[in-house]
Amino acid sequence: MxxxxxxxxxxxxxxxxxxxxxxxxxxxxxxxxxxxxxxxxxxxxxxxxxxxxxxxxxxxxxxxxxxxxxxxxxxxxxxxxxxxxxxxxxxxxxxxxxxxxxxxxxxxxxxxxxxxxxxxxxxxxxxxxxxxxxxxxxxxxxxxxxxxxxxxxxxxxxxxxxxxxxxxxxxxxxxxxxxxxxxxxxxxxxxxxxxxxxxxxxxxxxxxDAPPCPPDAHAMARRVPLTIVADMIELKLPWLLGYSRCVADLAERAALLAGLPEAERHCLARAALIHGIGRAAVPNAVWQRDGKLGMADWEKLRLVPYWTARAAVQVPSLRAEALLASQLYERLDGSGYYRDLDGAQLGQPQRLLSAAAAYAALCMPRPWRAALAPAEAAQLLCAEAAGGRFDAAAVNCVIAAAGGASAQAAEPVAESRKLLSEREADVLRRISLGESNKEAARHLAISPSTVRTHVESIFRKLGCSTRAAATLKALTLGLI
The missing domain is CATH 1.10.3210.10 (Hypothetical protein af1432)
Known part of the structure; x- marks a missing residue:
């Protein structure tokens, strides 16, 4: 949306x-x-x-x-x-x-x-x-x-x-x-x-615990996109790039289909954009571990929503969003975390957010698996709903919302052409995922030296000298 x-x-x-x-x-x-x-x-x-x-x-x-x-x-x-x-x-x-x-x-x-x-x-x-x-x-x-x-x-x-x-x-x-x-x-x-x-x-x-002088109220009251925070969080794991934006858009579309009032839709999307705060506390090695995670790793992961909930203490004005974001991993059958809530304690916003996050994750590649096609993701999520983990109505709204989300895909491409060539935008998408020049070259069927030339041009046009900075700036400008 x-x-x-x-x-x-x-x-x-x-x-x-x-x-x-x-x-x-x-x-x-x-x-x-x-x-x-x-x-x-x-x-x-x-x-x-x-x-x-x-x-x-x-x-x-x-x-x-x-x-x-x-x-x-x-x-x-x-x-x-x-x-x-x-x-x-x-x-x-x-x-x-x-x-x-x-x-x-x-x-x-x-x-x-x-x-x-x-x-x-x-x-x-x-x-x-x-x-x-x-x-x-x-x-x-x-x-x-x-x-x-x-x-x-x-x-x-x-x-x-x-x-x-x-x-x-x-x-x-x-x-x-x-x-x-x-x-x-x-x-x-x-x-x-x-x-x-x-x-x-x-x-x-x-x-x-007390500041010696008050902040500049006028300058600090200016409004900036919340996506700045989401994008910065996701630089930690290149394969996660754009995930929170996707979840926010999908959840807001699904909430509209479900008939939620505007204020709840707004809170839901903002919660999606900050839900990853707690990921920063978990070492990258845990996120990228091959095979089944051990108990020690799971204990770290279970704290992710806890740390996200603590954002309500840091920024009281986002209390509702932080609380909702911290419930993203809860499940109807009580098998989620970190509060072990169940269906009796999870309202419609929580159910929609969880379903949107799961669907978006399934459709994105991870180090341990390839991205699922939308039909495969929908089938798997429906099976999870049948097993009692997700709300079936919320899942249906998310799947329906995902089916109508493709219309916006042309916007970043059109915008990128104003600053980057189509090939440069392709290269930037590959390296933003953490790929080396060789890996990007293989995926794009071009030579590594050509990728290097494109990267140099991207850096020059964006005024950057590192891939992370180019990625953040491209996200901010809507180029990828």
Whole structure:
């Protein structure tokens, strides 16, 4: 239906911050507490009200690029979530530490995507630049460009010092946290700022639940598409790209056929767009495991809707959507998760959302299986309904809605021709799924060198230097 589901910039930032925290294996208030400390440090350093706001936003969004390089981190470290937690808490075993050459490409992806997200949200240029340089160090030892002062914005130091204080204090206690931070003075961040932080560290942590200055209400109230959040979440698993958009559209169409009122249809589609928040907490290796999952893996997966439900705490204005989204995996016979609800507790919106999500998943390829044809997906879903897991009426509405959804397929193609050639759009679709040049070439029956030429042209036209950034921008522009 292509409905316009928008949220405020402030709501988008809070959701993105939560996804970043989950991606890093941190508590869901980690970025919020870091932001409050970063604001106090910026004010103490004489940054003023604007600098305070910039520090807050960089601290909240500095991990927003984590989903974009999760696949690379998983390949390099095995566990993208656990390895990141070990990195920032200084607990990574020596044998697992990687050299600059290995990690710099992942940092480049992270920084470019974070900066692009800030740009898409219309945040100030200082915030965008801070995010693009958030992993650079004072002495030039950071990543990905090895920039050094004065080419690193002060806001980077404000956010990173605050973040290190919050993370390391929780992991090691205040004294050890300050020792580790002071050891990096004039290396990761300026010694003068380290001294300011150390002088107020305990007081600032004690006050980290309250912001020292209010956000810019006017700027943060602007409306942006909720799809920004959905797309960023799905960068974590390239084969999942576009899934939440598909579920939202299908669920909204099905709800219209089922006669749900407009407000419920609107809530249903928005719930579909945020239902994947909790996926960020699960390592990629679990999602891509071959064969039957073990108990430990299932325990991680059962927490996915729990973490999605926690978004209602982070963004109370989306409470209804987060609650509905967290019930997507429940089943009528009580075999779903995480609350083990059954038919007596699941209303029509929940039944439609579950059926739409299942149908859309069946029609998309996964690492362990090919995509099913629509008729096959419909047959399988009807069999599940006959077995008591899905509501038969909801399944019928979803199947009927899917049959009328093809009319919009021409829109992205027509739009892409304004910026990309038809072949470039084909290549972009292939590489957005995580395919290598060779794999894309095989699917498109062209040579790898031709794919490489097209990729270079795509990067130039979209103003990107990484595949993840090109994918995110293409989704935002409706090119794929």
């Amino acid at each position: 292509q409905s316009d589901h928008r949220i405020s910039v402030e709501e988008a930032v809070q959701l993105l911050a939560m996804v970043g925290d989950l991606s890093m294996g941190q508590p869901t208030d980690q970025s919020i507490r870091t932001a409050h400390v970063a604001e106090r440090l910026a004010l103490a350093a004489g940054a003023g009200a604007a600098g305070c706001q910039h520090a807050r936003l960089v601290a909240l969004l500095r991990w927003s690029g984590c989903t974009a390089n999760a696949a690379g981190f998983a390949l390099l470290m095995g566990d993208d979530v656990g390895a990141r937690d070990a990195l920032i808490t200084h607990t990574l075993p020596p044998e697992q530490r990687k050299d600059f050459t290995s990690v710099a490409p992942l940092a480049r992806i992270h920084c470019e995507v974070s900066g692009d997200i800030a740009q898409t949200l219309g945040l100030p240029g200082e915030v965008q630049l801070g995010l693009r340089r958030v992993w650079e160090h004072y002495d030039g030892g950071g990543m990905p460009e090895r920039l050094r002062s004065p080419h690193i914005p002060q806001v980077v130091y404000h956010a990173n010092l605050a973040g290190d204080l919050v993370v390391l204090t929780r992991a090691h206690g205040m004294n050890e946290a300050l020792r580790l931070i002071q050891a990096l003075a004039d290396r990761k961040y300026p010694a003068e700022l380290v001294r300011k932080l150390a002088a107020h560290a305990q007081a600032w942590l004690d006050a980290a």
